Amino acid sequence: MQTEKIYSDFSAALKKFILSKVKNETIADDILQEVFIKIHLHKNELQQKDKLKSWLFQIANNTILDYFRKRELVLPDSDKNIRLENPEKDHHDATDCLVPLILKLPKKYKDILILTEVKGFKQKYAADQLNISLPAAKSRIQRGRELLKQGFMDCCDYKLDENGFLKGAHKNKEDCKVCNS
Numbered sequence: 001m002q003t004e005k006i007y008s009d010f011s012a013a014l015k016k017f018i019l020s021k022v023k024n025e026t027i028a029d030d031i032l033q034e035v036f037i038k039i040h041l042h043k044n045e046l047q048q049k050d051k052l053k054s055w056l057f058q059i060a061n062n063t064i065l066d067y068f069r070k071r072e073l074v075l076p077d078s079d080k081n082i083r084l085e086n087p088e089k090d091h092h093d094a095t096d097c098l099v100p101l102i103l104k105l106p107k108k109y110k111d112i113l114i115l116t117e118v119k120g121f122k123q124k125y126a127a128d129q130l131n132i133s134l135p136a137a138k139s140r141i142q143r144g145r146e147l148l149k150q151g152f153m154d155c156c157d158y159k160l161d162e163n164g165f166l167k168g169a170h171k172n173k174e175d176c177k178v179c180n181s
């Protein structure tokens with residue numbers, strides 16, 4: 001397996017994938033170069049040649065995550081870095097209350113929910129970022145979600161249906177207890 005052949009076959013797709021995550025051409029080029037250094041150094045370790053493509057994309061994904069970790073771009077030190085409103089929206093809905101409700105939670109629930117619910121990271125990655133075990137992360141996410149349910153019920157007068165799901169109509173912004181506090 002030659003690195004040059006892997007590069008010619010997969011570099012364009014890998015760059016497109018990387019660029020979709022980092023949104024910067026120069027950074028994407030740097031990450032792509034780092035990915036191919038790793039590929040070149042470890043290509044002989046791949047035991048199942050038919051899994052080459054998924055192996056390459058896993059290396060790319062891990063390198064992207066390393067990029068964000070090194071720059072501490074994952075979990076902000078300050079809650080001010082989290083976008084609270086979407087200026088393109090012309091109506092108020094439950095998603096507008098989500099971040100303010102999360103920010104009112106105790107830190108151990110707030111941090112994990114920001115990573116998983118707001119930023120969309122996988123639970124394992126969030127656990128690693130917070131230096132906790134995956135079971136601890138899952139437990140905090142579950143408890144945090146329960147606290148969020150209660151927050152929506154207190155703020156927006158939602159009710160739980162027979163299956164434990166929130167049900168109800170969202171209030172106007174001027175009537176919302178979270179958005180007006």
